[in-house]
Amino acid sequence: MPRNQHGVIWTRIAGRPEKMGDLVAGPESIAFTYSTSYLSTGRPGFCLLGDGALWGRESVRYPLSERIPVFPRLLALIPGGNPRNLQRRHYLDLLRAQLGREPPPGPETEWRLLTLGGHGGIGHVDVFADDLAAEGWYRASETPQEALVAGGSGRRSQLWRMLKRDVRDENLEFDPQIVEDALGPTPSVAGMIPKLLVAADPQAERAAFFPPDTPGLRDVVLKIEPPEYAGLLDLEALCLGLHREAGFETPNWQRFDEDGLRFLAVERFDRQGGAPRPMESLFSVIATGDHAFRENGDLLLDELGAIIERLSEVARLPADTNEQLYRRLLMALLTGNGDLHLDNLALVGGLDHCRLSPVYDPAPMRAWPRHNLISAIPFDPAGYPDHGAFYARLGQAFGLTPGDARTCIATALEATADYPERVLALAQVPEPQRRQLAEISRRERRLLERHA
């Protein structure tokens, strides 16, 4: 039987590093125990339903599975398995060097990846192998670093060479040590599109990047467009704009091209005044509360409203959370974003004050035939003439009266009225994607109009 794995969780939620508690993972379950001193601060726990206010001195426990091999909240701190994931490549290189052999696939390697890269990521939870590693990392992250700048020569161009190799498959040599010295191995971040968590200098003439949390700079999620999704970042930026115009809270973003690479820098909203804020995906919240839930497909769209109701019995959530969720689902339907899954919806804040995060990742993935799915969260349209009728009725599953649901639908239709034309006008997006998306959007409008 494999031995237990040990780890620790620290946080900088109060502006300075402090230990939250200890992790022990066995073959079948994982446990987390808060340190007495962290419990006494009353600060947010490592995840909403694992908060110290609910568990106290008792260990928080979770049964492990192949699909969820750590606490659900910690999944986002392990680099994803996608071949374009920059962090997984980087950490596997490090592990290979440490072990002197190929890291074996399985839970032990995932645990190593978690302790190697699971700090400084999205949210307020930092995982390390032990307290010494934590102290060393926080100390190192206070040392000022030289910027990595686009193009340029010598060490500054090493990052660009790495991105061109890993994202664009160009056959280039670079020195990983230089990138690592400058950025640190950048923290793990979830999702399919290659990205780095960096701090950017908004004053700089050329894109200039530093390690996350560098004082005086802006922390961003920097997405880099891979060739297989040409046009994606222009479409994502358009949809961020559309949501903002429709009154949704969105982070600031900047779309730019440099040196043959396309970037979308999205300002991080899990940082506030230099300190991290708790942020947890609905996937993680639901999986922590319901041990039978293992993947998106384990929940139906019309069950989500009741789950938020139940959650609001333990967490303080704004009264309009369900209405806001319904409005986001309508926008996703009308913009061709079939990828609004439970990791693309999140709550920010602790148990005593949390709310839906600003909108992120509204990319209209239905532009690509292989992602042309109405909704990543499944639904059962049996008993409805078509899925437009289903969506028109769905508001009631989110606690809305038929009249209020109709208002939400009318608002979403209005906010997206010129969307097909705006998509068609994006000159850098390949024509087949533009056409497909505009057509999908028009079709969804017609269906929804018919039933509203």
Ligand SMILES: Nc1ncnc2c1ncn2[C@@H]1O[C@H](COP(=O)(O)OP(=O)(O)OP(=O)(O)O)[C@@H](O)[C@H]1O
């Ligand atoms: N502006 C932001 N502030 C804080 N966290 C963010 C922000 N944007 C994204 N994130 C976090 O980073 C993760 C990955 O980002 P995003 O969803 O945009 O990537 P993606 O690769 O497009 O994902 P997907 O696999 O869903 O297509 C998100 O799940 C979220 O936790």
Ligand SMILES: [Mg+2]
């Ligand atoms: Mg995403």
